[in-house]
Amino acid sequence: MLLYDYFKTRKKVINDGLEHYLPSEKDYPEKIHKAMRYSVFAGGKRIRPILLFAIYEMLKGRKNLRGLNKLLPAAVALELVHTASLIHDDLPSMDNSKERRGKASLHVKFDNATAILAGDALITKAFEVLAEISNKEVAIKCIKILSHAISTRGMIGGQVIDLISANKKIKIETLKYIHLKKTGALLQAATDMACAFFGAEDNITIMLGNYAINLGLSYQIVDDILDEVGSFDILGKEPGEDSRNHKYTYPTILGLEQSKKMAEKLLRDAHNIIKNMPNHDVLKEFLDMIKERIP
DSSP states (O other): OOHHHHHHHHHHHHHHHHHHHHHTTTTTSHHHHHHHHHTTOOOOOHHHHHHHHHHHHHHHSSGGGGGGGGGGHHHHHHHHHHHHHHHHTSSEEEEEOOOTTTOOOOHHHSSHHHHHHHHHHHHHHHHHTTTOOOSSHHHHHHHHHHHHHTTTTTHHHHHHHHHHHTTOOHHHHHHHHHHHHTTHHHHHHHHHHHHHHHTOOOHHHHHHHHHHHHHHHHHOOOOOOHHHHHHHHHHSSOHHEEEEETTTOOOHHHHHHHHHHHHHHHHHHHHHHHHTTTTOOHHHHHHHHHHHHHO
């Protein structure tokens, strides 16, 4: 499968970059650095930075690992922020998840205070890394893009609405907003950063941003479905977490079958955005990967 080989090679580039930029466990204060590395290297798929690479390489028209070096700070920054969001999301004051990626959540492995600080440290490290982008005009654009994705108009805003919506009956539009921000914001940031590096025209940036939004929403819907009918082996955590936290999901609002149809439509819409673009093979397989997860 094309995507398997593509993921394998690009994931190694990203993991090498994370290893390079993150402090060693031996660096003082050791506890926080051990905590940061515990979560970063806990087995993530690296979907967001790989999407950054895939968009850039599609626009560039060729796949060349050496050509990705200039994008590495942006790729690393995306993964650091994503990991930070998971650390904070798992906290007892948020979703109270004891497991992540088949391992103990960071606050369980260490403690709540360390988890909060590790998440904060990863976010600040992300911006330190972005500042190392050699083209300073692109660096500033990427800093703005990532800042917006994290902000109250992005991930944080989505998390706030998610929290205040617990134990309440919400409309589908509210649920879409939560996931557009919590999941979609970083995926769109990945495409926007790739376009910034390439120097893409605004219409291309907008089109690919819509692809990322559809990708993110479909991914989240399938995750919601699997939370009801999946297993620990698939999710890397115990299923039924949303119901335990009294949260509405796509299946609880729409039902399982309608949720599946919605995910499939989003995937079709995403495919229609890229189908006439040259070199879109990897982006198509991103969609196929999600479609194959639909039970």
